[in-house]
Amino acid sequence: MKEVTYSSTRGEGKKYTASMAVLQGLASDGGLFVPDSIPALDKSLKELSEMDYQGLAYEVMKLFLTDYTEDELKKCIAAAYDSKFDTEEIAPLSESCGSYYLELFHGATIAFKDMALSLLPHLMTTAAKKNGLEKEIVILTATSGDTGKAALAGFADVPGTRIVVFYPKSGVSPIQEKQMVTQKGANTMVVGIHGNFDDAQTGVKKIFGDKEFAKELDEKGFVFSSANSINIGRLVPQVCYYVWAYTRLLKEERIKDGDMINVCVPTGNFGNILAAFYAKNMGLPIKKLICASNTNKVLFDFFESGTYDRNREFHVTSSPSMDILISSNLERLIYMIAGNDTKRCAELMGELSGNGKYTISDSEKKGLADFYGGYADEKETSEQISKIYKTSGYVIDTHTAVASYVCDKYKAETGDDTPVVIASTASPYKFTRSVMNSIDPEYDKKTDFELIDDLCKISNVEIPQAIEDIRTAPVLHKTECDIDEMKTVIAGFLK
Numbered sequence: 441m442k443e444v445t446y447s448s449t450r451g452e453g454k455k456y457t458a459s460m461a462v463l464q465g466l467a468s469d470g471g472l473f474v475p476d477s478i479p480a481l482d483k484s485l486k487e488l489s490e491m492d493y494q495g496l497a498y499e500v501m502k503l504f505l506t507d508y509t510e511d512e513l514k515k516c517i518a519a520a521y522d523s524k525f526d527t528e529e530i531a532p533l534s535e536s537c538g539s540y541y542l543e544l545f546h547g548a549t550i551a552f553k554d555m556a557l558s559l560l561p562h563l564m565t566t567a568a569k570k571n572g573l574e575k576e577i578v579i580l581t582a583t584s585g586d587t588g589k590a591a592l593a594g595f596a597d598v599p600g601t602r603i604v605v606f607y608p609k610s611g612v613s614p615i616q617e618k619q620m621v622t623q624k625g626a627n628t629m630v631v632g633i634h635g636n637f638d639d640a641q642t643g644v645k646k647i648f649g650d651k652e653f654a655k656e657l658d659e660k661g662f663v664f665s666s667a668n669s670i671n672i673g674r675l676v677p678q679v680c681y682y683v684w685a686y687t688r689l690l691k692e693e694r695i696k697d698g699d700m701i702n703v704c705v706p707t708g709n710f711g712n713i714l715a716a717f718y719a720k721n722m723g724l725p726i727k728k729l730i731c732a733s734n735t736n737k738v739l740f741d742f743f744e745s746g747t748y749d750r751n752r753e754f755h756v757t758s759s760p761s762m763d764i765l766i767s768s769n770l771e772r773l774i775y776m777i778a779g780n781d782t783k784r785c786a787e788l789m790g791e792l793s794g795n796g797k798y799t800i801s802d803s804e805k806k807g808l809a810d811f812y813g814g815y816a817d818e819k820e821t822s823e824q825i826s827k828i829y830k831t832s833g834y835v836i837d838t839h840t841a842v843a844s845y846v847c848d849k850y851k852a853e854t855g856d857d858t859p860v861v862i863a864s865t866a867s868p869y870k871f872t873r874s875v876m877n878s879i880d881p882e883y884d885k886k887t888d889f890e891l892i893d894d895l896c897k898i899s900n901v902e903i904p905q906a907i908e909d910i911r912t913a914p915v916l917h918k919t920e921c922d923i924d925e926m927k928t929v930i931a932g933f934l935k
C-alpha cells in the first residue's frame with residue numbers, strides 16, 4: 441500500500457505520519473494537516489457493498505492512516521463502532537420524499553460527531569503509544585454544541601487524556617447544554633464562554649499557537665491536541681460513511697454499480713462535506729456536493745461570488761451547530777483548488793485573519809465546479825420539517841431540515857434527478873422544541889421533557905438513551921468565563 445504522509449496547508453514544510461498528525465492536531469504554523477495525495481479506493485464498490493460498517497471503515501481508513509498496523513486500526517474500529525450505537529448498521533439509510541437520509545446520529549450523543557469522535561480517542565492513544573509519547577494529552581475543544589458532548593463522551597475516563605470543552609454560553613440548545621454540563625469523568629471540564637462559537641474557536645486556536653504556554657505545560661507533563669474537525673483523525677472516519685451510503689444503495693439495487701449520486705450536507709465548519717469531497721476524489725461516483733447553510737450563509741456567498749467574507753452579522757438560529765462564520769475546514773479545499781500551493785493558501789488565510797475576507801482567482805473558482813451552495817432561512821427550515829413530517833411521517837432535526845430544503849431547491853432549480861443522499865446530522869430529539877414547534881406551534885406551551893414524550897408518540901421512534909440519561913442527571917460543570925480568561929481556566933484545571 442502506498443504510504444500517505446501529511447503536511448501543513450500553509451507550507452511549514454515538514455512531513456508527518458498519519459499518527460503524528462493525529463496526535464498534534466494542528467500544524468505549528470497554524471495550518472491544517474492534509475494528505476500529500478488522496479488515495480484511490482483499492483476494492484471495488486461491489487466488494488465493499490458486501491461488508492459490514494466496521495469492515496468497510498477499515499478498507500477506507502487503511503488507505504489514509506498508513507502507519508497504523510492492520511491490527512491497531514481494526515482494534516480502534518471495533519472499540520469505536522460497537523454497542524454505543526443503537527443499530528448494527530451504525531449509519532442506516534432511510535428514504536423519504538424522494539431523497540435518502542443517511543442517519544449519522546445513532547451514536548452515544550445522537551449527533552453525527554459521534555461517527556468520528558467515537559474513534560478519535562482510540563486513534564490518539566494508539567498514536568501516543570506508537571510514537572513513545574509519555575505526556576498526558578490535553579484535548580482542547582471549541583464547540584457549537586455537538587462536538588463538545590461527543591468529544592466528552594469519547595474521552596471521558598480514557599487513561600492518559602484530559603479534555604476541556606468551551607461552548608458559547610447562550611448559543612446552544614437547552615438539551616445540548618444539559619448533555620454537556622452533566623458529563624461525568626474526572627478528566628473532563630466544561631466551560632460556558634461569554635461569546636459565540638467563533639470566539640471560542642479563535643480562542644482555542646490562539647492557545648494552540650501560544651508557544652510559551654505550551655512550553656510551560658510541557659514541563660508539567662502535558663501536551664495539547666485537538667478534537668475539533670481540524671484534526672485529520674476526525675476527517676478520515678467521516679469519509680467512510682459516504683462510501684457506506686453508496687454501497688447501501690447498490691446493495692438494495694436502488695442504483696447500478698458506477699451510477700452517480702449527489703450528496704447534500706448541512707454545513708458549518710465544512711468538515712463533513714469535505715469528507716464527501718475526499719470520498720469523491722478516492723473514486724466514489726459523486727456528481728454534486730450540495731453545501732447547505734442556514735442564515736449564516738457565508739459559504740453560500742462564497743460559492744456564488746468567490747469572496748469569503750466573515751464581516752457580517754452573526755445569527756443565532758435553530759440549527760446552532762451550523763452557526764459559524766469561519767469554516768475552518770474550508771482551508772483544506774482552498775489548498776486543493778489552489779493546486780496544493782501552500783504559499784497561496786497561507787496568503788489567503790492571512791487575509792482572512794487580517795481583514796476577515798479573501799477572494800479567490802477565476803481559475804481557482806473553477807475548482808469549485810463540483811459544489812453547489814444553497815441556504816435556508818428560519819422559516820424555510822421550520823416549514824421543511826413540517827412538510828416532510830406531514831407527507832411521510834418522518835421527523836428530521838433542524839440541521840437536516842436545512843439540507844433537505846436546499847436539496848429540494850437544487851432539484852427544482854436544475855432538474856437534476858440524480859439520487860441524493862442527505863447527511864442527517866442530528867436526531868430530532870436533540871432539538872425537540874424547534875422541531876415540535878415547526879410541526880405545531882401549540883407545542884411551545886409544553887416543557888422540554890413533555891415535548892420529548894410527544895415526539896416519541898408522533899414519530900414512533902424510541903427515545904434515545906442519551907436523552908433518558910439527562911432527564912435526572914445532576915449538573916456537574918458550572919464554570920463560565922470571558923473570552924480572554926480561557927487560558928487561565930485551562931491552567932487552573934491542569935494544576
Ligand SMILES: *Cc1c(COP(=O)(O)O)cnc(C)c1O
Pocket residue numbers: 551552553586587669706707708709710711712713761762839865866
Ligand atoms: C457539527 C454539525 C454540523 C456541521 O458539520 P461541519 O462538519 O462542521 O460542517 C451540522 N449538523 C450538526 C447536527 C452538527 O452537529
